[in-house]
Amino acid sequence: MTLALQQDGTATRKAKRSNLSSARLRAAWLFLAPMMIALAAVAGWPLLRTIWLGFTDANLTDLSQSQFIGFENYLSYYDGEAYGVLVDAEWWNAVWNTLWFSVISVGFETLFGLLIALILNAEFKGRGLVRAAVLIPWAIPTIVSAKMWGWMLHDQFGVINEILLSVGILSEPIAWTADPSTAMWAVIMVDVWKTTPFMALLTLAALQMLPGDIYEAARVDGINPIRVFFKVTLPLIRPAIIVAVIFRSLDALRVFDLIYVLTSSSTSTMSMSVYARQQLVDFQEVGYGSAAATLLFIVIALLTTITVVAGGLKSGEGEQS
């Protein structure tokens, strides 16, 4: 009897709870609806249209006058000659430039970011001021930093040539952003300058979460600080650094502003984004440009999926151990 009553009680409580949770579920979807509609409208729909336009011969002057042409923008043959993005040397040059830019600049940013994070993690006079100074490049808009460096790297009146000439490192001024052999390095340098603070801040946040007693123990045991760094610090902050590297790499692969402003459409620095926009807007070839943009999207989507899957597996392993 009492048992039955009790069961009855739990049943109603359960019913009440499931009512409550189903109300919460409904509320959840209601709460998510505006965001999902907004994202579908400003991201999903335009993306689908871009992919579609990549299969048409659309022109910027009148987008409504476009015809489906299948994969012709990607690859097609006329009289035994291959045409399309996939056989365009300039496209592959852009792919190569983008990969080169991403690997080199993210590499340097990680290295310098780690160095600056280690400096800021040490106790010294004026640390607050140094941190503020380091943060400045991050706060400066990309276009502004491109213009500032463009002026400093100016071939005739640039301060960098002036300094290097007066010290004797250079014997004659260099057109840093125009010369094909230095243009990419100029772009990389500005990017490293601009985004190292981001890396430094994320690395510093990871460093500050490390337990202090490990270092105390290592110090008491008289272990070489360099050894401690490689054996203790680096493995502990590695997950945070990997996440930061992924974020920065995905950001670097879509680089547009910096290259467009610093070196405009020079082939030696042209990235995939710059190439796609040039086709779309400057040459008005919306179909062809959309095909290139779709390829860029596929590259980034693949890399994102791989990292997310790999990251998911990694964190699963972490939970197990």
Place this chain on the structure above:
Amino acid sequence: MNRQMKSILFYSLVVVVVIFSVFPFYYAIVTSFRSGQELFNPSVFPTSFTMGNYFSIFKEQPFGLNILNSVIVATSVVVLSLIIAVTASYALARIHFRGRGLLLMTILSVSMFPQVAILSGMYELIRSMGLYNSLPGLIIPNTVLTLPFTVWVLTTFMKELPKELEEAAVVDGASPLTIVRRIFLPLMWPAMVTTGLLAFIGAWNEFLFALTFTLSNEVRTVPVAIALMSGATEYELPWGNIMAASVLVTVPIVVLVLVFQRKIVAGLTAGAVKG
């Protein structure tokens, strides 16, 4: 002695880092006060002090209007994103439902995908709505940048709040909307200020859409106006004006970032590391 050497080495490294970080901005300020022939004097130190460039950017171009455009676009896009994001992030952080992980991953990927991939689709959309070359035509594409970011960061912040906060309210039968409004909103203000600030900086710096979806100087935002500033001839760029404009729009951002330093670091780490 060894210790002294170490400390000297350390401080010289600090000095190099600081100079490398600050010098370009310092030099832009120095240049912005040079005009005429003085501009071609590549001295590192201030040599002249004239306000000419600062006056001419407002006289020769509609730079005041450009600033106003940027303020309007960035503010509307941030306010819009925050309003949509605050309820969405409550659902994502506090309610367990199927497909939540997938939705979060989708949101993260949208914030990571290349803007150029939606350029032609967005152009078509803006054109068909008759918004080409107008400020609403810039606000719409900018939400792609700010909305996923705001949702992601607010969700991370919201997850950190203790569970007990809403338990009592749930038991008392308060509706989810009441819970958001009465319990979370008051607690989320600091996080919303941080997120809003970061989103504002993002929208303020946006270049690709602003460059592609505008035609006349009167609707351009600051980054496009600075990038396209031209001189009397094609080969002669008005560096003095460009530097004055750059300094003018960067100083407020730098001040904001330095004032909100700690909050920004918290927001950035919430956006990346804890993801």
